[in-house]
Amino acid sequence: MSQAKLSRVDALEQLKAAVAAFVDDAKMALGSVEMETRRVVDRLNREQPFYWLQQIKAGRDEFAEAKASLARKRLQKTDNYIPDTSEEEKAVRRAVAKIENAERKLEAIKVWTRRIEQSWNDYQGPSGQLADVVGGTPARAIADLNRLIKAVDAYLQVQAPTAPLEAGDEPYREAASMARPLTEAPESAAENPSDEAEAKEA
């Protein structure tokens, strides 16, 4: 029969609080990553294409206008007068650049949507495992601690008449309440922990 060694009875409660905080942190983190990813993907798939298509349309309008303006200016040319068309030519180049930039952005959206999908798939492996181990109500790690704490409490109650644990006592002792392995049924450990463990007073 194995002997449990727990020299500080509040250690399990301390651990339980830390595990519970970790579970909360993990759930919040997983939720925030999913929300942020959905937000970015939604923006890339809905808002951004619409915006850049609008920019292409606007660029084409500006190009047509700039080309017409350039043509009009060139018509002013005579034998004695060569009009300065540099501003009109700049306007044409600006319009072309605007269209090309918008087209590049549309292509970038396709590329980055695929990259996000790949990164999301890579993330799904470990995050799915994390969601699994922190899932449940309570999480398995907390349920196991609850069972152990219950067993320790039951043991201490059995010991109370001979070994009172008063408030303010330094509760350092060896408790023998957790001899059952964690893999056994939850009810079994709390049934009669003192029967299965050998207590030794510190």
Place this chain on the structure above:
Amino acid sequence: MDLGTGTARLARGLKNLSATWEEVKESWTDRVAQEYEERHILIFEEIARATLREMSRLGAVLQQAQQECS
């Protein structure tokens, strides 16, 4: 909560859990403690670290995607 805050929170939670476990196992030294460590603490640490790595990569991709497509 944004992705960076979520990642930082998981990293902090893992750090706190590991520190608490190191403290607790000083006073809990039996087979059940060892089993608890193997069944839960080590699993938490391994999976959370792997998740943090992928969170970081995903976060960088999301950030760059927004820059490149805006």
